[in-house]
Amino acid sequence: MTELIVEDLWASSNGKEVLRGVSLEVSSGQVHAVMGPNGSGKSTLAHVLMGRPGYEVTGGAVFLDGLDITALSPFERAQAGLFLGMQYPIEVPGVSLEAMLTASFEASGRDVKELPSTLLHEAISVGLDVALLKRSLNDDFSGGERKRSEAIQIGMLQPKVAVLDEVDSGLDVDALRVISRRLEAATQPSDKSEGLAVLAITHYTKLFAELEPDRVYVLMKGKIAAFGGKELAHQIEAHGFDPWEVPEEVEVGIRLD
Template sequence: MNKLSITNLRVSIADQEIIRGLSLAVPKGEIHAIMGPNGSGKSTLAKVLTGHPDYKITAGEVLMDGENILALAPDERARKGLFLAFQYPSEIPGVTIANFLRAAVQARLPEGEELEATDYYAKLYEKMDLLEMDRSFTSRSVNEGFSGGEKKRNEILQLAMLQPKYAVLDETDSGLDIDALKVVAHGVNSLRGPNLGVILITHYQRLLDYIIPDHVHVMVQGRIVRSGGKELALELEEKGYESYETVKDEIGEPAMA
């Protein structure tokens, strides 16, 4: 029950199948890394889990602590405890981080209960300190004019504030220099614990030096083709994804043109 469980998931966009029978179970308390070459469907998986309207689910199910979430709207999934750290977070002009996060936190309170502003800001500032973010961030528009590192830090800030049960981090390391990478990794590690399950999607092994996964999965052509321990990441770093070409042949025609 206490897991995010994906069974035989099939997803297409514009009649092109991208996820082709993927199964994966992430128990609470564990970090699972999904690695794979570009175009393997990693980011599609992240968006589908969150409920992005562009994708069509043709088969399979996704259970969060036993509940089928595919029938839920994106905001309902989020309030039930699913979080996506976007690879490319949207810029929201005119909406400050403070107001944006307040709306998100408020949405998680019971009907009729008002957010206590002082508690909210105390928590916000604590999390911002953790991520070495300047206080002035709160009055800036969400992601507008942010550097790559600032955007990713902002994603982790939201993760820290919203305290989900399961988080999908999509290429959270992309666009980060080494210093920013350490800060982000520190933020994620501090949230690590028995109440959070994480799917860490990454192309490079680099991030896994700082966030040590419990399991590593290799995703090729819309499926998990191999699973192993953290040492699998090192092997991939060394040998690349070429050895999985044969697997690709077994699966059949490439999923992405």
């Protein structure tokens, strides 16, 4: 059983505190959702979990299978089994999906012999034009193509935990369905794995029509304000995040001129 445990995580970006004590966990085969309005710290959470440069962890820790990954490089986190599906997957000119996956396989000592055929199979299963496999990563890809490419990478890299940042943004209904099915299949236990753990970070409930969450966390101003079952997602769909709004903090100070 794999577990991602986030323990009282504090983080800042550009000197501004964005996460202020986030605690949550997700384990193999489970789909957990983190929902929150704009500016609640959702994307920061996703990036801090993967160790993106530009964010500073100021407190707390992240454990993957008991291993403290808080100070590891993104590459080491990925090799430990963590995946980040990005809201805006980055263009890498001149580097194809196939070349990137080959380098990743080689770094983890996996056999690359079957890679091209497996990759073709994955591309077909999520409906990505196979010509894109050899083109520059995400370069001139549509929003849907980028997300399909991210889903393919989950299928290929077989991470233990996938953090998905706004996976449903920029997707039409068909693409969302295809990607959700692929994710759902990955969460199923097999003889090789106990099933992918998914932490889906999102603003909207669109995804959950296709991929049902086992647990929903509400992130407000960098803190988990509530958590519950999937009914919480329905409540958010109906009423938004207002019930958890806290009044603006007012800074009180004395100016000494």
